[in-house]
Amino acid sequence: MDAMFSRLSFLIIILSLFAGRGIAEKARALFVFGDSYADTGNKDPYNQSINQPWRRPYCLTWPGYPAGRFSSGKIQTDFWGDILGLPVPIAYELLRSHDCKATAKKTRKGVNFAVGGSGIFQAYGFITVAQQVKQFKKLTAGSHGFESRKLSRSVVLISVAGNDYGAFLSSRNGSIQGLIDLVKPVVSGTIDAVKELYESGLRNFAVSNIGPFGCTPQIGKTSCDSNYDYFVALHTRLLREGVESLKSDLKELSIIISDLVSAVNHIFSSPAQFGFMDLFFPCCAIKGGVEMCGVVDEIGRPLFEVCSNVKEKFFWDSVHPTQRGWNAIMSLYSNGAKEENISISFIEGAPNVIEWIDSLGFVAYNISTMFSSK
Numbered sequence: 001m002d003a004m005f006s007r008l009s010f011l012i013i014i015l016s017l018f019a020g021r022g023i024a025e026k027a028r029a030l031f032v033f034g035d036s037y038a039d040t041g042n043k044d045p046y047n048q049s050i051n052q053p054w055r056r057p058y059c060l061t062w063p064g065y066p067a068g069r070f071s072s073g074k075i076q077t078d079f080w081g082d083i084l085g086l087p088v089p090i091a092y093e094l095l096r097s098h099d100c101k102a103t104a105k106k107t108r109k110g111v112n113f114a115v116g117g118s119g120i121f122q123a124y125g126f127i128t129v130a131q132q133v134k135q136f137k138k139l140t141a142g143s144h145g146f147e148s149r150k151l152s153r154s155v156v157l158i159s160v161a162g163n164d165y166g167a168f169l170s171s172r173n174g175s176i177q178g179l180i181d182l183v184k185p186v187v188s189g190t191i192d193a194v195k196e197l198y199e200s201g202l203r204n205f206a207v208s209n210i211g212p213f214g215c216t217p218q219i220g221k222t223s224c225d226s227n228y229d230y231f232v233a234l235h236t237r238l239l240r241e242g243v244e245s246l247k248s249d250l251k252e253l254s255i256i257i258s259d260l261v262s263a264v265n266h267i268f269s270s271p272a273q274f275g276f277m278d279l280f281f282p283c284c285a286i287k288g289g290v291e292m293c294g295v296v297d298e299i300g301r302p303l304f305e306v307c308s309n310v311k312e313k314f315f316w317d318s319v320h321p322t323q324r325g326w327n328a329i330m331s332l333y334s335n336g337a338k339e340e341n342i343s344i345s346f347i348e349g350a351p352n353v354i355e356w357i358d359s360l361g362f363v364a365y366n367i368s369t370m371f372s373s374k
Contacts, residue, residue, distance in 0.1 A: 027084045027362045028150045029110035030077075031202065033132045033193065034159030036116030036320060038077045038208075041068030041091035043116055050126075053116060055294035057284060057306045058316075061323045070116055072283060072316045073323030077112060079330040080157055080206070082367045083353060086110065092135055104145035111139065114159060120189030123167035129160060129193050137200055151201035152252075155357075160190050161260065162210040165231075166319075179231045183238060191242040198250050204360055205255040206353070207243065210235050212261050215268060217280045218318035224268070232261060240348060256349035256356050263332045263346045267314065267325075274328050275312060282315040283307040283322060293317040331368040 032038050036053075045054035045068070052058070054066045062073030068091065069075050081088045089110030095103055113132035117124040127135075140146040164186050168174050194205055213232050214225030236259070243255055267274050284293035288303040293316075295303045307313060314325040321329065332346045333353045343351075350356035357364035 024358070024361055024363045025153075027086060027153060027155045027204075027357070027360070029108070029154040030081060030084055030086050030089050030157065031110050031136065031154060031197075032077050032080075032089055032112040032114050032157045032159075033129055033136070033197075034114040034157070034208070035118045035161055035163050036070040036114075037075065037161040038112070038114035038157060038159035039068065039070065039091075039116045039118075040075065040077050040088055040112050040114075042093045042112065042114060043068060044093065050117075052292055052294050057304075058294060060306065061310055070317070070320040071323055071326065072310050072313075075321075075323075075326050076159070076208075076330055077114070077157065079326060079367055080155070083330070083334060083357065083365055084155060085363055085365050088112070092132075092139075095139075103139075104143055107139070107143065108145055110154065111136070117163055119163035119167070120160060120186045121164050121167075123163045129158070129189065130196075133193055133196050136197070140200065146201075148201045152203045153362075154202060154204065155360075155362075156194075156197060156202050156205045157208075158190065158193060158205065159208045160186065160210070161208060162213060165210070165213065176227060176231060179228075180234060183231060183235045187235060187238040187242055190239065191246060194246060194255065195250070198246075198253060203252050203254060205253070206258055206356075207239070207255065208258045209239060209260045212264050212268075215264060216319045217282050217315055220280055222280050236261060243349070254356075254360060256347050256353070258333050258353070259346050259348060260329070263329045266332060266337060266344070266346070267328055271314070274314075275324070276314045276328075277309070277312045279314050281307075281313075282317050283310045283313040284317045286318075327367070334366060335368055 043050050043053055045051050053068050053070045056066055059067040059069055060072050078088050086109050089112045090106050092111055092113045095106060113135050115126050117126040118129060120129055122128055164182060165179050168178055168182055214220050214228035219225055243257055246253060246255060268279060271279055283306060285305050286293055290303045293304045297303055310322060311324060313322050316322040336352045337344045345351055347353060354364045
């Protein structure tokens with residue numbers, strides 16, 4: 001009798017836990033805003049001046065032909081889709097149809113508004129993050145497929161990885177002090193984007209920090225340039241403060257920061273552990289004085305060289321990670337790491353992405369080994 005009572009009590013406890021929490025469901029959609037670290041096809045493939053991610057050898061690893069991504073293959077947006085069990089959201093520029101039913105079908109799992117070269121300001125002449133938000137508001141206002149519950153049960157990715165700073169540095173008067181002066185308005189613009197999207201009904205946000213600016217081949221060349229550490233730390237601190245303020249002011253907001261700085265630094269501290277070699281030598285190396293991978297001369301000869309060991313490369317070109325680079329970063333976001341039995345998190349606002357998604361009542365999938373060999 002006591003054994004039966006114990007089993008019954010255990011069953012009641014389990015049922016009460018499920019009743020309180022609810023059954024996990026998939027997130028309804030993924031909406032993406034930002035720059036080339038998140039863009040999956042918003043560059044015009046027919047415009048020769050901006051169609052770099054639509055040229056060979058981009059996406060050499062996956063899917064094997066150019067697919068609008070600034071990488072050898074999948075980028076963080078793709079991996080976010082994998083984690084959430086959602087298809088990659090359609091690029092906004094591919095929504096050419098004015099048929100409401102057709103548009104609703106294409107957008108039912110989300111939309112990607114991110115554009116390579118974008119930033120808070122019109123750094124390189126491309127659409128800004130604020131303008132991307134306006135595109136979202138226009139699209140949702142004109143469609144019946146974006147009811148409030150769907151938006152509140154969706155996830156938003158915002159990537160502002162540093163184009164505003166890069167454009168400033170490339171200008172004639174670019175300086176470290178100038179970068180420092182630029183941090184506050186860049187962070188403020190990022191926080192304003194979250195506020196405006198929240199007012200539209202979205203509630204769950206993953207905002208990316210900028211990367212360790214001095215550690216790209218474009219700037220670091222052969223090692224990380226520590227001259228940029230202070231400005232990166234300032235951006236990190238102000239972004240953290242802005243997010244904490246949002247949490248205090250906005251009811252039902254759930255927001256995390258994915259710390260690209262600490263993730264990349266962790267990988268760079270022991271690259272062999274992740275299978276990477278020659279960190280500062282990108283797979284697609286330019287030659288002939290050009291500035292971008294994928295450029296050819298007047299008779300079609302490539303002004304770049306592609307490595308034979310892309311699996312061992314963290315950087316695809318001078319600023320963008322390879323698919324394996326992104327996989328390593330996203331695996332750290334998803335699960336964290338352990339160092340001498342101490343758990344390390346690369347997410348602010350949750351222990352890791354998997355636990356954050358789980359806390360929202362969504363199903364989360366582990367992607368740490370899905371593409372480990374590519």
